[in-house]
Amino acid sequence: MSIPSLKIVFHGQNAANFRHDFETLIDPAHQLLDLSDALDQAGEREHYESADVVIGIQLNDSMPRPLKARLFHAPAAGTDAVNIAFLPPACTLANCFGHENAIAEYVIAALLMRHVPLARADQDLREQRWTYWAGRPSALRTELGTQTLGLLGFGHIAQTLAQRAKAMGMQVLVANRSPISHPVVDRSWTLDALQDFMGSCDAVVVCLPLTDNTQGLVDAPAIAAMRPDAMLLNVGRGAVIDEKALYQALKNHQIGGAVIDTWYQYPTPTQPECAPSQFDFASLDNVLMTPHMSGWTTGTVRRRQETLADNIRRLSQGEALINVVRGPLT
Known part of the structure; x- marks a missing residue:
């Protein structure tokens, strides 16, 4: 034919x-x-x-x-x-x-940075400081496997990430528009209970697309519901998290920190370089900023x-x- x-x-x-x-x-x-x-x-x-x-x-x-x-x-x-x-x-x-495999690796890598400080250990030892030498009580590290991971949305990215997180020993929680029943999900909420979900996690990963219903979904009250040492990671779309609310929460050290890969402002053909936000995230010491790279392999x-x-x-x-x-x- x-x-x-x-x-x-x-x-x-x-x-x-x-x-x-x-x-x-x-x-x-x-x-x-x-x-x-x-x-x-x-x-x-x-x-x-x-x-x-x-x-x-x-x-x-x-x-x-x-x-x-x-x-x-x-x-x-x-x-x-x-x-x-x-x-x-x-x-x-x-x-x-x-892109789900690549983004899952990015998220796991970002989370591991809090628990396995390889870069600092290397730098300190080069300067003859044995900061993380085993046997010192002050050198004890935490483990990723003890953490609770929250996934906002449960599409391709979140499902792949849930499997990777489970392999690391993490507890997996989900908030989604519709109820979730999945072998690797320990508990789920619908979006009308978003604040309860946000307050139950050591790290929350935003995996949602940008729609009329998701824009600004993670607002100031949702962020305020998070644990004071919790991490917020965005690999979905920038505007799902309220821009001003996120900046203020980080500036005031209201949460433990953030990893942001999807932003609010992007380069254009006429402006190939630009700030990723109207707010000065670059001045903050509790945010890891990357240029929408998590899925690009x-x-x-x-x-x-x-x-x-x-x-x-x-x-x-x-x-x-x-x-x-x-x-x-x-």
Whole structure:
């Protein structure tokens, strides 16, 4: 059976991250095109409007419409920058995961830093200080396995992280929109009991996507409910945690600290460097700041490429698509 040729466009720099060797994953009958973020080069607008498949992370009122698209595929989990009102009725919106293993490793590494201070032990010993020498009562460390890990949300990231945490001996608690029953979850709450959940954990990891219902969900009262030595980690979306409330809680040492990987302000094509927040988190000594890196590994890129290629194959062969965010309306 012959495979119908599809015009597939990679729109913008983010999508270009998944373009390398993509030809090797799909049928050679398909046409691949690389388009700029601005879509202002010769012929780019027309290619975008006539594409069968658009791979990209945004669609808004400043852009041309993908008039003939049958699949708009985000190469990441988030689709909040894609305005579905501008998709053709017959177009499916899909996304990619594949980042859960990498993010779980990031979280475990960040948590271990509190209990296994390798960097300080190394630095001190280089200066002939035996700070953590076994046998000294003052050198005793804590263990990650004695801790209670709270997961806000229970999607791909949280489920993978729960398994890793259990392997470390941790107790796993979950707060989710719907009740959770899972072999590695010791207790769960629904979101109407968020403060009870927040107060039960040694570390809370925000794993939620950004929606109208989750924006600002972790507000000042939720943070105030946390234990004074508890950690708050965000690998979901920045705005799920109220920006001002988080800054004030850290500045006032209301909680034990934070690890922040997802932020409130990001670079743009016209401003490639910027502060990650309107507040001066960089001046605080109880926060670890990273530049939205937790899921960005070679493994993540490859797994997402495979998801993109699989859905293109399914589309060309008339099979049901996977990772569907919104199906066709006609």
